C-alpha cells in the first residue's frame with residue numbers, strides 16, 4: 511500500500527480549501543502575511559531547514575513518539591484493537607511543540623527578533639515560551655484576563671521561561687480576544703515581530719503551515735503501522751480544538767480512502783444546550799481571525815461563548831481544512847460531552863496507567879463508544895495529544911473530591 515504524502519486538498523495559491531480558508535485581514539497586515547508565505551515556501555524546499563527541524567524534533571522533543579497497543583482497554587471493549595499515538599510524551603506534554611519548533615526556525619530564517627503568540631489554556635503559550643527560551647528570542651504572550659485568572663500554573667510556567675504575559679481585557683477576555691490583540695500588536699511591529707499561531711486556523715498560510723508541521727504525527731503513524739502490522743490502520747481518531755493535532759494525524763492518509771477518520775469536538779453540557787464548543791456540528795460558515803470556516807455565532811453574526819471541561823477545545827472556530835473535509839464527507843465529525851470525556855479519562859487511567867489530557871479524553875470517549883461494534887482485527891489509532899497532569903485540579907472539581 512502506498513502512502514501519498516501530497517494531497518489534492520492542499521489549498522490553492524490564495525489559501526482556499528474549497529470555499530473555506532483565504533486571508534481576511536486588514537490591508538496593513540497583508541505584507542506581513544505575504545512575507546511569511548514566501549519565507550515558508552522557500553524553507554519547505556530547503557534541506558538545511560528540514561534537517562534542522564528533524565534534529566530538534568528528535569533530540570529536543572523526543573520524537574518519534576511511540577505507537578502503543580492499549581491492550582487492556584482493547585480487551586475490555588471486546589472489539590477493535592486500540593493503539594495510542596503517544597504525543598503526550600513530547601517535551602512540554604503535548605503536540606503543540608511540533609508546530610512551535612517549525613515556526614520559530616522559520617522566524618529566525620526571516621531575521622525576526624521578537625515572537626508574539628496567543629494562548630487560551632496556556633498550552634500553546636508554554637510551548638512558545640519554551641522554544642523562545644531555547645533560541646534566545648524575547649516572547650510576548652497575549653492571554654484573556656479571564657484565562658490568566660483560571661490558568662495560574664501555566665501563567666507561572668511561561669514566566670519562569672522568560673515570557674511576558676499581556677492580559678487582554680477586551681470582549682469576553684478569553685482566547686478569541688487574545689488572538690485579536692496579537693493580530694493588532696503584529697501590525698504595529700511590522701519589522702521585527704513574528705506571530706506564532708497555535709493551531710491550524712488564521713489567515714493563509716497558517717492553516718497549511720501548521721498542518722505541515724503537525725503532519726509528523728501522521729507520517730510516524732504510517733511508518734510505525736507498516737512496521738508493526740504490515741498495513742495501514744483501519745481508522746484514526748483525534749480531538750478538535752482549532753484542529754491542528756487532528757489534521758496532523760489525518761493529512762498523510764487523506765488519499766488512502768480505506769483509512770476512516772473521525773474528528774471529535776467538545777459537546778460540553780450537550781450540543782442542544784448553549785454550553786458547548788462544537789463548531790462543525792452546530793456552527794455556520796463565517797469569518798474569524800482571518801479565515802472563512804465554521805463558527806459558533808448568533809443570528810447577528812456575533813461570536814458565541816463556548817464551553818468545555820477541556821480548555822484546549824474551547825474555541826468557537828475550526829481550521830478551514832476541516833470545514834472542507836466535512837463538506838467532502840472525507841472525515842466524520844462527532845461530538846462528546848464533558849461527562850463522557852471524564853469517564854473515558856478514568857477508564858484510561860485505570861486500565862492503561864496513563865493520564866490523558868481532557869482534550870484527547872474526548873477522542874477516547876468516542877473510541878470507547880464505537881470500538882465494541884467493530885471486528886477484532888480492526889486497527890484503530892487514537893492520538894493522545896496531551897498529558898493529563900495539567901488537568902488534575904479540574905478533574906478533582908468535576909468529581910467533587912478535595913485534593
Ligand SMILES: *Cc1c(COP(=O)(O)O)cnc(C)c1O
Pocket residue numbers: 604605606633634708709710749750751752753754755756822823867869870895896897
Ligand atoms: C491545544 C490542545 C488541543 C487543541 O488544539 P488542536 O489545534 O485542535 O490540536 C488539544 N489537545 C491538547 C492537549 C492541547 O494542548
